[in-house]
Every structure is written in structure tokens, then in C-alpha cells.
Amino acid sequence: MEAPKVKMKWRPGLALVIYTVLLAVMALPVAVIAWFRAVEATSGKMEPAEITALIVALAFTVVVAYVLTRTITTPINALIARTEAIARGGKAEIQPLDRYGTQEIATLSQSFLDLAGKLVDRTDYVRSFAMYVSHELKSPLTAIRGAAELLRDDDADYPMSFPQRQRFLDNIIADAKRLDILLSRLRELSNAELPNVRGQANLEAVLPRLREQFPTLRITAAGLASSSFGLPAETATIVLSNLAENAGQHGATELNIAVAVSEQQVALIVRDNGRGIAPSNWDRIFQPFFSTRREMGGTGMGLGIVRAMLGAYGGTIELIDSEAGAAFALELPKLSETG
Template identity: 55%
Template structure:
């Protein structure tokens, strides 16, 4: 479905309006000269002073026309052309204009370039994401189909043994569970991509939720645990829940969560005592579907969901060099107003 369209009708161009105004300005001194000559009853040819006045007016009009063309109509036409170029060429066409003319046009152009960059990045991300999702869903579906066909085509002369039947059924259940996890992650990612939803909570409330969900982890809240920040309890639990889940999968037994104020932001450091992240994987952990535990059900979507949800709430996340053994992440999120 296409978006709203501007109603088609004739509208004057900016250049037409500008030059019409300039012609009117040029006509003004001519009209004044004619008016005063008519009042004085003068019918002789115009004198040098009158010619000079009209020449000066004409020269000023041309100068103003040149300035307006360079500072207004030219940059706007260039911005329109750049818009069409970006629509055809993507990232390669996102380049600044040669001239902007006025501060307002420069600000408009920068806003447009920022928006175009986000839209093109988003398009490329969705294209890559769709390819990854197709691959991730295809693998368990293929395994389920293969196991089901083997069970369906069981030969009466050479029947499948109970152990083989149980093995195939276990594979079907395991792959179905993996599909269920993937679909849950996709729902969380869709929630993360929504505009910021109203709500606020504090670290103490989130840690209470985590302690109920992760019984093998001892979650400890430290620092400013009562200041409320601009995350709903559900969003905060999803964000820290993914970090807690990663920690538990890597053998962590303790989770230290420390909060502190920094102006209008909360800085939340989440550290664990698990096996940590290898140097070779530190640059890959935020990539969608990257997982070192795929064989035990890891989807590689947790950190991508965490980052997307924080960005939709005006926050961010980065990997730290932890002071404790294990892994440490720093999260920033706005304080609730």
C-alpha cells in the first residue's frame, strides 16, 4: 500500500515566485518615474538622472536574483535531485551538497541525509535479516520434514526399531522447540522495533524479576537501584534477561548489576563470572544470528534484540573490558522525567 500522495494540481515553482517578485520590485521605480512625470506634466524624454536610477534598480535586482538563486532555489533544486539519486543509488548517493546557501537549508539537508542514512541502513538490515531468518527457519523445518518422512515411510519388512523411532521423535521435538524459541525471539525483536512505549521502572524491580526467572544465577543489584529510568518493567526485563540468559549459558553463577547516574542518563553495568568472550568473537557478538552455542539451542538474536530495544528507548549498549572474570556490558538509558 502506497503512502499519502500530494494532490496533483498546478503550483508555481519557487523560481517563478522569486523572479516574479523581483520583476515587481524592478517595476516599482519605473512606475514611480512615470507617475511623477505625469504629475509634473513632463512629456520630454527621461533625463540622465532617471536613466541612472533605473539602471541602478535593474542592477540591484539582478544582484538580488543571483543571490536568491545561489542561496535558495539552487540548493533546493540540488536537494530534490539528490533525493531522487538516493532513491536509485542507495548508500553511494548519500553525499553532502556542494553549497547550501542558508543555515535553514543546511539544517534541512543534514536532517534529510541523516534520515536517508537511517532508511537505507534499515533497508539493508531488513534484507540481510530476512535472509538469515529464512536460513534459520529452514534448517529445523528440513530436519522435521526428514524425520517425519522416515517415520511415515516405515517399511513393514524392515521396521524402524523403537530406539530409532524415539531418536527421530526426539529430533522432531528438539527442532520444534528451536522453532518456538526463534519465533519468540522474532516477537521480541518486533516489540523492540516499536516506537518507545510509555513506562518506567528501577533496577531493583528488574533484578527481582530476573531472580525469579533464572534460578541458577545469583543476581545482585548495586549502586543507585531506586532511581527510575525510562524503560517499562517488561522492556527492562527483556533487555537484562537476554544478558542474564547469555551469562547462564556460559556457565556464570553470579550476575552483578550496578547502576549510577550520569546527568540525565542511567549507566547500568552488567557483569558475570562466566567463561567470557574470546578475542576473536568480540567484534561479532552484536551481529544477528551469531552464536557460539547453536548446538544447544542458541539463536544469536539476544544481543541484537537488546540493542534494538535500547535504541528505540534512546539508550545504548557496549561490551566492556570487565574487571572481573567473565563478561561485562555497559548500558545507558534515559532517566524517567
């Protein structure tokens, strides 16, 4: 979608407006003096008191003009220049201004810098995400194409044996399934990036779905399971399902979800009794497409989807220490924005 364009027409600059107003203020005492002189028909010579008053008014106007320029015009022009610099130089140009002038301009500048940082990070994310997706799609597509070409070019004089043909067909089916899983994960991630549903849920409402989806896992709850948090039930189910799926894939038979409530947030501590996560992988588990089960069909997108979904609703997730298995701390908003 193309950004809306500002209608181009002549508009006075801020400096012109400020100085015009100040000149009008300055002209007021001059007009008053001229009026009273005309009415009283006094001599054209100005009295010392009148000259002093005009000098004081002029000095006051200059001081006010300097203050307004220093506190309003200069910071706004600097913010405009910083915007153009960020557009040219990217993240390296996201720097605070030398001066802000007023509290409102400082707040505006901070909001702008925060937005610029998010936009630059989003650009970097999309670039790296596109690179990862193209790499992940290329491998199974190459394998499918190679197997299909071998089947197509099978020599009639020396045909493949049935086991060979079956092996190539199995490879095609397996790679097609992997592509299907990958595309499903991409759809989930797309929905996570642009949430269009707001709502509330609680752990009591989500637990039956989890237990039905993962019958081999013993899923239990502790704490205030009836406390509502600012995620729709479907989103909460996807988040916890990804964690439960990871736990099951790493040999877990039990999954416990503990709930703690503060004034602003609901904290979920999700623990399993599986093999856990190797310390060498702690810094990598949230990276897109990182998986320790790639040979078994893992896409490495589950935790990325969880983080994106929680982030879209104002929540966070982090890996925490655990004596056995893996443990994650989820911070969720207590109430949705729409109430």
C-alpha cells in the same frame, strides 16, 4: 502502506515566484516616476537623476535575484537531484551537497541525509535479516521433514525398532521446540523494532522479576538503583533477562548491575562471573544468529534483541573489558520522551 501522493496541479516554481516578486519591486520606481510625470505634466524626456535611479534599482534587483538563486533555488534543486540519485544508486549516493546557501537548507539537507542513511541501513538490515531467518528456519524444518518421511515410509516387513522410532520422534520434538524458541525471539525483536509504549523504570523495580526468573543466579545491584531511566519496566526486564540468561548459560553464578547517573543518561554496567567471551568472538556477538551454543539450542538472537530494544528507545550497549566473566555497558536515556 503506500506513501501519500501530492495532488498534481499547476504550481509556480520557486524561481518564478522569486523573479516575479523582484520584477514587481523593480516596477515600483518606474511606476512612481510615471505617476509624478503624469501629474506634473512635464516633458516626456527623462532626467539624468531618474535614469540613474532606475539603473541603480535594476542593478540592485539583479544582485538580489542572483543571491536568492545562489542561496535558495540552486541548493534546493541540488537536494532534489540528490534525492533522485539516492533512489537510484543507494548508499553510495549519500553525499553532502556542494553548497547549502542558508543555515536552514543546510539543516534540512543534514536531516535528509541522516534519514536516507537510516532507510538504506534498514533496507540492508531487512535483506540480511530475511536471509538469516530463512537459513535458521530451514535447518529444523528439513530435519523434521526427513524424520517424518522416514517414519511414514517405515517398511512393514522390516519395521523400525522402538529405540529408532523414539529417536526420530525426539528429534522432531527437539526441532519443533527450537522453531518455537526462534519464533518467540522473532516476536521479541519485532516488538523491539517498533516500540509503542513509553515509560520509565528503575533497577529496584526490575530486580525482583529478574531474581524470580533466574533463581540460580545471585543478582546484586550497586550505585543509584532507584534512578529512573527511559525504558518501560517490561522492556527493561527483557533487556536484562537476556543478559542474565547469557550469563547463566556460560556458567555464571553471580550477576552484578552497577548504576551511574549523569545529566542526560543512566549507565548500567552488567558483569557476571561466568566463562566470559572469547576475544575472537568480540566482533561477532551482536551479529544476528551468531551463537556459541547452537548445538544446545541457542538462537543467537538475544544480544541482537537487546541492542534493537535499546536503540529503539535511544540507548546503546557495548561489550567492555572485564577481568573475569563478561561485562556490558548500557547507556539509557535518563527520562522518556513523553516524560
